[in-house]
Amino acid sequence: MNTELTGVIVTFLLTVLLAYPLGIYIAKVFAGKKTFTNFLNPVERLIYRIGGIDPNKRMNWKEFVKAMLAINMLWLFYAFFLLLNQGHLPLNPDGNPNMTPDLSFNTAISFLVNCNLQHYSGESGLTYLTQLFVITFLQFVSAATGIAAAVALFNGLKNKTTDNLGNFWGIFTKSITRILLPLCIIMAVILAFNGSPASFDGKDSIVTLQGDTVGVSRGPAAGMIAIKHLGTNGGGWFGANSAHPLENPNYFTGMVELIAQMIIPIAMLFALGFYIKRKKLAYVIFGIMTVGMLFLIMPTMHWEMQGSSAIEKLGIMQATGAMEGKEVRFGPAASGYWSIVTTIISTGSVNSMHDSSMPLSGMMQMLGMLINAFYGGCGVGILNYFIYIIIAVFIGGLMVGRTPEFLGHKVEAREVKIAALVTLLSAFLIKGGTALAAYYFVKHGNADWAVQPANWLNNPGNHGFSEMFYEFTSSNANNGSGFEGLGDNNIFWNVTTGFVLLLGRFLPIIGPIAIIGLLAKKKYIPETAGTLKVDSLTFGMLTFAIIIIITALSYFPPLVLGPIAEFLGM
Amino acid sequence: MKKYVWPSLKFTLVFIVLCSVLYPLLIAGIAKFSKGGGGGEKVEVNGKIVGYANIGQKFTDDKYFWSRPSAADYNAAGSAGSNKGPSNPDYLKLVQERIDSFLVHNPGVKKEQIPAELVTASASGLDPDLSPYAAKIQAKRIAVVRNLDEATIISLVDKQTEKPLLGFMGPTKVNVLKLNIALDKLK
Structure with a gap:
């Protein structure tokens, strides 16, 4: 069998194999049970004492959201301030400049919301100080915020009637000390010993074998690359992200980075099953998500391995598939696989340039982000899927003619309204944003701006439209990958995507927490023979159908204008 | 909101120390034992550096x-x-x-x-x-x-x-x- 295919299959199997025990571990950690990391208890007690909080204090959903928003707001100002002044601050061996206010705004938000859309290149756009104190820091805490939100959901589902979703500070702290930091240390060491830089040495200059003089950017990158994947953040240390030979030196590190970005989202599913003692529910959700992922991954890998029809017409050989924007050490199979993993999971790191993917592969990447719930980001993937579940419960209830229920709680108008609003919001932000950009591109192409709208795009025609659509899709999904040909470091893109990022993060977190807060308070109704069984395969398939229908209805037109039209024109 | 601001500030400081100071220093320290000492593995020809591996x-x-x-x-x-x-x-x-x-x-x-x-x-x-x-x-x-x-x-x-x-x-x-x-x- 083709070694590129076996590599991908082994990667996926290893991911699931490792995610299962991690899921058991995560469930134990948040249930306060004994684990082998209990030696960290004193460290956590110290953190609680410094923070002045009691980790056992109950929080209802409003208190939970307030604590989460307060600390997130603080991080936003902190990050914005540092980026704006980084040029004058220490740890800047390459002498890189301050960020402009609009770029600081975009970058601070982008990393705060776990998106990691990057309108700069790491080599010249950041200093070691901001790489560590802004980027790495936010990559940890935004992932922990996502995990905390998911655990709040778990707590709401676990108890029959409660208004306690757990203590934000306690869950947040344990997410870092028990899950993210230990895994990151292991992974960063693996990366460092495979060639990723980790020292504080500045840019090097070398004379090559052929006699050219070139620079080599470096820095303490290994630690950041670890959390960038384990926290499903995705922002690269270097401009080329995980396609860069120092950020992802070989096929083995490629596998490690692929496993790392997928492992916590999948483990959280298993953790859900163990935590609320409904393993079957978790397995059904895992199964549906996996089927959804395969639907996106298999055709994409096929198209990338097959190669480009336009290159075919030039009469050369494409034995190694579509190679524009790809690296030889990964090949088209692992590149196609990665491009879907990173878009369904909201990581957004890349090992190939998505802008150069085949037209329909590009569409699959967009679909991964538009659905945003096949595994999904660190913690938030489950929240997104939960929204689809609520809609499926509602529609399923209508179909059988009973008041819809979810795990013993009546789902009523208020909860369904919130779920519908969250779903509609995505469609509004993505399509509204793209429409606005397309309008300026067409009608005001020569506007007197620093970068004229007519010069935004790197590719003409339908592919150019895809570049704009992808950018808003990625922003709303908090993904962070891009069709990077787009000229996005200017006020229009920095500001518009900045707002889309904020709304696309916090409303889809607050919505599900509010729903679960409202549901969990209601009287518990024991299951009867007539109850809709949410852990059945039938209900899983209903949810899957709902996901497909909502996505198709919302996004078919822009997908036709972009990738589908490009494909038909080739 | 006020009762959340102080803990936010203090938690932020704690995790800056943990994630942005101690963690990178630890990795940089361990990486000293890797090829290239964490600064990237270099290739030499006749004692002259000609590039990174x-x-x-x-x-x-x-x-x-x-x-x-x-x-x-x-x-x-x-x-x-x-x-x-x-x-x-x-x-x-x-x-x-x-x-x-x-x-x-x-x-x-x-x-x-x-x-x-x-x-x-x-x-x-x-x-x-x-x-x-x-x-x-x-x-x-x-x-x-x-x-x-x-x-x-x-x-x-x-x-x-x-x-x-x-x-x-x-x-x-x-x-x-x-x-x-x-x-x-x-x-």
Whole structure:
């Protein structure tokens, strides 16, 4: 069998194999049970004492959201301030400049919301100080915020009637000390010993074998690359992200980075099953998500391995598939696989340039982000899927003619309204944003701006439209990958995507927490023979159908204008 | 809201120390024991540093194995892909020019023998590798320039070829810098 295919299959199997025990571990950690990391208890007690909080204090959903928003707001100002002044601050061996206010705004938000859309290149756009104190820091805490939100959901589902979703500070702290930091240390060491830089040495200059003089950017990158994947953040240390030979030196590190970005989202599913003692529910959700992922991954890998029809017409050989924007050490199979993993999971790191993917592969990447719930980001993937579940419960209830229920709680108008609003919001932000950009591109192409709208795009025609659509899709999904040909470091893109990022993060977190807060308070109704069984395969398939229908209805037109039209024109 | 602000501030400080100070320092400390000490593994020829093991270099001279086209001109202080879409007419014209130029420099090679990777830009602009086929297709040109046997050069590529991970995962490849260093040593 083709070694590129076996590599991908082994990667996926290893991911699931490792995610299962991690899921058991995560469930134990948040249930306060004994684990082998209990030696960290004193460290956590110290953190609680410094923070002045009691980790056992109950929080209802409003208190939970307030604590989460307060600390997130603080991080936003902190990050914005540092980026704006980084040029004058220490740890800047390459002498890189301050960020402009609009770029600081975009970058601070982008990393705060776990998106990691990057309108700069790491080599010249950041200093070691901001790489560590802004980027790495936010990559940890935004992932922990996502995990905390998911655990709040778990707590709401676990108890029959409660208004306690757990203590934000306690869950947040344990997410870092028990899950993210230990895994990151292991992974960063693996990366460092495979060639990723980790020292504080500045840019090097070398004379090559052929006699050219070139620079080599470096820095303490290994630690950041670890959390960038384990926290499903995705922002690269270097401009080329995980396609860069120092950020992802070989096929083995490629596998490690692929496993790392997928492992916590999948483990959280298993953790859900163990935590609320409904393993079957978790397995059904895992199964549906996996089927959804395969639907996106298999055709994409096929198209990338097959190669480009336009290159075919030039009469050369494409034995190694579509190679524009790809690296030889990964090949088209692992590149196609990665491009879907990173878009369904909201990581957004890349090992190939998505802008150069085949037209329909590009569409699959967009679909991964538009659905945003096949595994999904660190913690938030489950929240997104939960929204689809609520809609499926509602529609399923209508179909059988009973008041819809979810795990013993009546789902009523208020909860369904919130779920519908969250779903509609995505469609509004993505399509509204793209429409606005397309309008300026067409009608005001020569506007007197620093970068004229007519010069935004790197590719003409339908592919150019895809570049704009992808950018808003990625922003709303908090993904962070891009069709990077787009000229996005200017006020229009920095500001518009900045707002889309904020709304696309916090409303889809607050919505599900509010729903679960409202549901969990209601009287518990024991299951009867007539109850809709949410852990059945039938209900899983209903949810899957709902996901497909909502996505198709919302996004078919822009997908036709972009990738589908490009494909038909080739 | 006020009761959340103070804990927020203090938690932020704690986690800055943990995630942005202690964690990177720990990794930097451990990495001291890796090849290159955490600053990247370098390659020396006769005591002179000629590059980084993992980072590709520009080779355009006929006497060397060429590396892939690069949107960053192999400057490792500014990695980049071309971000050209597959249907872009300007891009296809550029690929056609690369094909033409390859044919001029490699007499005896037919168009349908040219592998796509030699006329398309890599993702990072720093791709250090080629498939063995893409190296071997250049053997004839190098043999003529260097006045060597073509078979010698082909066997050199075979010697430098790196097998898939554990023999069954990922592509087979050859590092162009190491290959060219070995090529220089042939004489």
